[in-house]
Amino acid sequence: MQVRQCVLTSVDTLTPLSSLLSQFNADLILVFADQPFLVHQPLQKLLRQSGALVAGCSTAGEIAGMKVLDHQAVITAIKFSHSQVSLVSTSITDMPDSHDGAARLAAKLESQDLRAVLVLATGLNINGSGLISGLQQHLPEKTLIFGGLAGDYAQFSETFVLGPDGPHNHCALAIGFYGEKLHITNVAAGGWQPFGPYRKVTRASENILYELDGQPALDIYKSYLGEYAQQLPSSGLLFPLEMVNEARESCGLVRTILDIDEQEGSLTLAGDVMTNGYLRLMFASNEGLTGGAEMAARLAAEQHPHALTKNCLILLISCVGRKVIMGDLVEDEIDSVVQLNPAPAVTGFYSYGEIGAHKESGQCVFHNQTMTVSLITEVS
Structure with missing residues (x-):
């Protein structure tokens, strides 16, 4: 598995992405960005021309390396050597449709050799618990489910998911990961x-x-x-x-x-x-939230047999509430994760809800106000 990443600071400056895509043939591209990037037609066209599966969402803050960014776009391109990915999406018409919408997603995924599913969904007019229950009822029992809900910088106005046919404000998508060489660990912790x-x-x-x-x-x-x-x-x-x-x-x-x-x-x-x-x-303090993030990072490393390999991708999805409270010190929680799990690529976003494992039962649940740490590697 190889990973490349670039950051766009403006919709008018697509050169970093053009350069990345011209030099790197990706299978999957993750886009976590402020809304103007997701609806920008030239950017969408460039991503489609890559030939990769493209998935992403609007955020309440973007994560790249050890930095927390605002109103930018973090684009992470992934090339697998021994694994496969698929991408499916569905509309979520309203909150009561959350469970059935997730069931529609699960039905579109090929279940044979499915190892994990990354879910990205609208952050408004959705029931996160219903979303997870719909997936769990229709996916193979041991499938790891992780992901998060889109944000819009605590405006609670409109969120977007970027899927196969462009950005939508009432949508959920699922990325299926396949192959025995793939190792994905997910842990969530709070600190409140x-x-x-x-x-x-x-x-x-x-x-x-x-x-x-x-x-x-x-x-x-x-x-x-x-x-x-x-x-x-x-x-x-x-x-x-x-x-x-x-x-x-x-x-x-x-x-x-x-x-x-x-x-x-x-x-x-x-x-x-x-x-x-x-x-x-x-309630929470900066110290408590940073401690929660560090706990998630430590548990993820303990559970992942290849956490420190050079090709490990760290995906962080943290709640916007944590960002609001920590303010200018929000990068402390990112730092606490990356120091324990150094990796060449770190991506993620601040969300309106996190999807990941319960730290005691190990079952996938819908979280709020947590930091979720996912380690993704592929072994030869």
Whole structure:
């Protein structure tokens, strides 16, 4: 496996990409970029002419090497020696279609020799939990599923996925990885801390939270936020919710607020909530978030037999909420990962939700507010 990468700082300067594609015959090109790049026709034409499979999404920040970039495009080209990739996509019409849309994706993928699936999907009007359950029900049992949801710099306005037929704002795509020479490890970790009382979930439906302790969920949530309540839903990135089971034990999952309904007093979360459990607010410090990223990196390296080979690609997908909190120090969490897993190529983005393994069960789940570390190598 060989990897090449370039960064575009402007849609008017495509020379770095032209140079890369003229010298490197890629099988797969990953594009993580600000929206203007994804809808730029000359860039799309250049990518199509490469002959490679092209997949990507809009972001809330791009990752290249040890840098976190804003309003740029990170393009990573991959050439496999012994493995194959396929790319399929489908429209996601609305949030209830998340499960069925994922089932449509899975049905399009060839299941024989399928090792892993990288999923990129719209960051709005989607239920991440439904997306994962639809994939899990229709993919081979041991298939590794990882990926994330597109972002738009915490504007919560419009996100894009770049697939086989261009960019779309209501779309999900899946990249299938095939071959026994391929090794992919994925680990997610957070670093957030809970605070305040447990609040009983008294009415919820999938990812819509209506009541806590018999009161409108939005009222309860606003009572904690104070002046930040005026900035919802974007301020919800600063105060996610920890899911707790009936025994008041942490489930190891966090939920971020995607939207609010003032009339119903409800919160729309990025993933499903346990209807018989509890929720607690969470907060974070820079030290805690960096520690969470370091934990994910360490576990990924321990689980990957070829983590330090020269051809290892690191794919990082981290939550926009972490970026908002860390501010100018956000590169600290990237640094903590790369120092433990030095690799010639590091790519990724800040997202509206992360797809990856639960650190205890190992099963794929939908995360919020985590750093997910994926190590991808191919051995001879």
